[in-house]
Amino acid sequence: MLRNRRATPRTNASEEQFQALIADHAEVIYRVAYSVVRDEHLAEDIVQETIIKAWQALPSWRGDGSLRGWVLSIAHNTAVSYLRRMRDTSTEPARLPERASSADVERETDARADLDRLRLALADLDELSRSIVVMRDLDGLPYQQIAEALDVPLATVKTRLLRARRELQRVVEAGVHT
Amino acid sequence: MNTERPPFDGDCDRDRDSDRDFDADLESELAATDDVLHRSLAQLLAPPADLESRTQDHVANSLMSRSLLGTGADLLTVGWQTLRLMWSEPEPEPEPDADETEVTR
Numbered sequence: 001m002l003r004n005r006r007a008t009p010r011t012n013a014s015e016e017q018f019q020a021l022i023a024d025h026a027e028v029i030y031r032v033a034y035s036v037v038r039d040e041h042l043a044e045d046i047v048q049e050t051i052i053k054a055w056q057a058l059p060s061w062r063g064d065g066s067l068r069g070w071v072l073s074i075a076h077n078t079a080v081s082y083l084r085r086m087r088d089t090s091t092e093p094a095r096l097p098e099r100a101s102s103a104d105v106e107r108e109t110d111a112r113a114d115l116d117r118l119r120l121a122l123a124d125l126d127e128l129s130r131s132i133v134v135m136r137d138l139d140g141l142p143y144q145q146i147a148e149a150l151d152v153p154l155a156t157v158k159t160r161l162l163r164a165r166r167e168l169q170r171v172v173e174a175g176v177h178t
Numbered sequence: 179m180n181t182e183r184p185p186f187d188g189d190c191d192r193d194r195d196s197d198r199d200f201d202a203d204l205e206s207e208l209a210a211t212d213d214v215l216h217r218s219l220a221q222l223l224a225p226p227a228d229l230e231s232r233t234q235d236h237v238a239n240s241l242m243s244r245s246l247l248g249t250g251a252d253l254l255t256v257g258w259q260t261l262r263l264m265w266s267e268p269e270p271e272p273e274p275d276a277d278e279t280e281v282t283r
Contacts, residue, residue, distance in 0.1 A: 018238075019234065022230055022233050022234050023230060026229055026233045027225045027229060031223045031225065034223055044226070044233075047229065048233055048237050051233060051237045052237055052240060052241060055237070055241070115218065115221060115222050118218050118219070118222055119222055122219075122222070133219070134219070134223065137211075137215070138216070138220060138223065158204060158208055159204075161208065162204065162208060165212070169212055169215055172212075172214055173214075
């Protein structure tokens, strides 16, 4: 039986839709992916895979929420699967996402050290809280859409966001005052 | 800002008021934005400058090769089914009914 599949866009309309999907969402997908896997190359792979999944599933998208929320839920699920696969298959700790050591932080310039401190603080948060911070504070997604994208209650989004912000603010302020 | 919830003391009205205060406190704290944190996070999680073009090229190529692979598989399936039809022995024609034989006679 011949399969029904969605290939590379060929018409002008679908070409525009395809380009818009990437232009509108690639960066925010990257940030969410990076917040989960904490690796630039993996984050880029996740962007590509998410776009492919979204493009192929777009005709079946019901359109009852926001497109961004739907795309980000694909991105988050893809990133979490990558992370699980890495944890399952990697026997070498070096292949897992690295945290900079405190000695490394000391060697960096002040600005770089501030960012590294923030990176460490971000890494100390759980995956869900990291994604919530990125979706809300960097991409301005409404709380309800974040809850739908991550499949968690609205109250969880708010409390996790507040807790995560406090933790990150504490680190950022400590960097500013040193 | 203190968002710790006071322990329930049995007074439901006062507890409802306390719920409202708690929600209001939570909302107002959530509404407060921190520019320094925002800037730092944006810097930390900045995507590569050519992310869009690289994604476009890679995704288009990937979809094209998946499509070609799929078409190849479909062609193989169709070819195999055609060959099976050609090679399979034709089914024996059914014997004519006795009545039908009578009529033709």
